[in-house]
Amino acid sequence: MERRNFFLSTLSLLSAGTVAAMAAAPAALHALSPLLKRAKNNHDWHDLGPVEDLTADQPLKKTIEVVRKDGWQLRRQDQAVYLIPGAGGPVAVSSICPHLGCPVSYSAESAQFECPCHKSFWGPDGKRTSGPSPRDLDPLPTKVEEGRLYCRWVTYQTGIETPVEA
Ligand code: FES
Incomplete structure (x- = not known):
C-alpha cells in the first residue's frame, strides 16, 4: 500500500471511530442516568432508631447522611428529616421546601414548620398553612424492621403542586 493510501485509510478509520463514539455518548449517558439519579434519590434505608424512642407529641428532627452529586463527584452530606406523630406511628417528611428548595425547620415555640x-x-402535621410553597411537606418512604424505623431519602421537584421525584 502506498504511504498516501495508508495515511488516508488510517484517517478514515479514526474519523469513523470518532463518529461512532459521538453517537454512543447519549446511550452511555442514558445508561449512567440511574446512577446519577440514585445519587439524588438515595435508595439506601437510613436507620432512625427504635420506634418507641421516636414517638413524640411534636415533630422530631433526625439527621441522615445522603449522597449528593456535585458535577461528576458524589459526596456525602448530612440531611435533616422530620418525624411527625401519626396514628399508625411516625411519618417521615423532607426538610426541603417544596417552593424553591430552602431548608425548612420546625419551631416548637410557634408550633409550625417554617x-x-x-x-x-x-x-405540625406538615400541611401547608401559608406562603408560596405549592404543597405540603414531602413524604419520605419509611419501613419498620425488628422494631427500628428506617427512612429513604427522596429529592423532589420544587415549584409544582404534586410531589414528583427529581
Ligand atoms: S424556598 Fe421556601 S418559601 Fe421559597
Whole structure:
C-alpha cells in the first residue's frame, strides 16, 4: 500500500471511530442516568432508631447522611428529616421546601414548620398553612424492621403542586 493510501485509510478509520463514539455518548449517558439519579434519590434505608424512642407529641428532627452529586463527584452530606406523630406511628417528611428548595425547620415555640426564604409555613402535621410553597411537606418512604424505623431519602421537584421525584 502506498504511504498516501495508508495515511488516508488510517484517517478514515479514526474519523469513523470518532463518529461512532459521538453517537454512543447519549446511550452511555442514558445508561449512567440511574446512577446519577440514585445519587439524588438515595435508595439506601437510613436507620432512625427504635420506634418507641421516636414517638413524640411534636415533630422530631433526625439527621441522615445522603449522597449528593456535585458535577461528576458524589459526596456525602448530612440531611435533616422530620418525624411527625401519626396514628399508625411516625411519618417521615423532607426538610426541603417544596417552593424553591430552602431548608425548612420546625419551631416548637410557634408550633409550625417554617421556611425562612420566602416565608412558607406548615402546621405540625406538615400541611401547608401559608406562603408560596405549592404543597405540603414531602413524604419520605419509611419501613419498620425488628422494631427500628428506617427512612429513604427522596429529592423532589420544587415549584409544582404534586410531589414528583427529581
Ligand atoms: S424556598 Fe421556601 S418559601 Fe421559597
